[in-house]
Amino acid sequence: QVQLVESGGGLVQPGGSLRLSCERPKFGLDHYEIGWFRQAPGTGREGIACISGDGHETAYIDSVKGRFTSTRSDGKAFLQMNRLKSEDSAVYYCAATCPSGVRVTALSLVLNVDSQGTQVAVSS
Numbered sequence: 001q002v003q004l005v006e007s008g009g010g011l012v013q014p015g016g017s018l019r020l021s022c023e024r025p026k027f028g029l030d031h032y033e034i035g036w037f038r039q040a041p042g043t044g045r046e047g048i049a050c051i052s053g054d055g056h057e058t059a060y061i062d063s064v065k066g067r068f069t070s071t072r073s074d075g076k077a078f079l080q081m082n083r084l085k086s087e088d089s090a091v092y093y094c095a096a097t098c099p100s101g102v103r104v105t106a107l108s109l110v111l112n113v114d115s116q117g118t119q120v121a122v123s124s
Contacts, residue, residue: 047099053108
């Protein structure tokens with residue numbers, strides 16, 4: 001059930017940066033853990049990052065660690081993506097729950113909602 005609004009995707013050259021935003025209009029996302037996912041053509045949805053409800057803990061899969069950073073403020077969550085590679089091309093989603101394989105230790109609220117997705121294309 002899509003109830004989150006995501007923005008910030010686009011076309012970027014390899015090595016470039018993009019910043020994705022995730023919000024829940026009218027209600028905000030304070031205290032909810034936020035998970036970031038992506039799905040490339042012909043593949044399943046992959047969990048890539050998690051941020052705790054208080055923003056103090058984050059977790060990432062190895063392939064994005066050191067390049068992607070999840071933060072949150074003003075009731076929204078963000079995914080800063082630097083040094084993008086062609087293999088990062090996918091539709092990116094946020095959800096008010098973290099991926100099962102990308103977890104933090106802090107307990108936060110969860111909600112069974114996600115975004116409509118935004119396309120990220122990395123190409124020269």
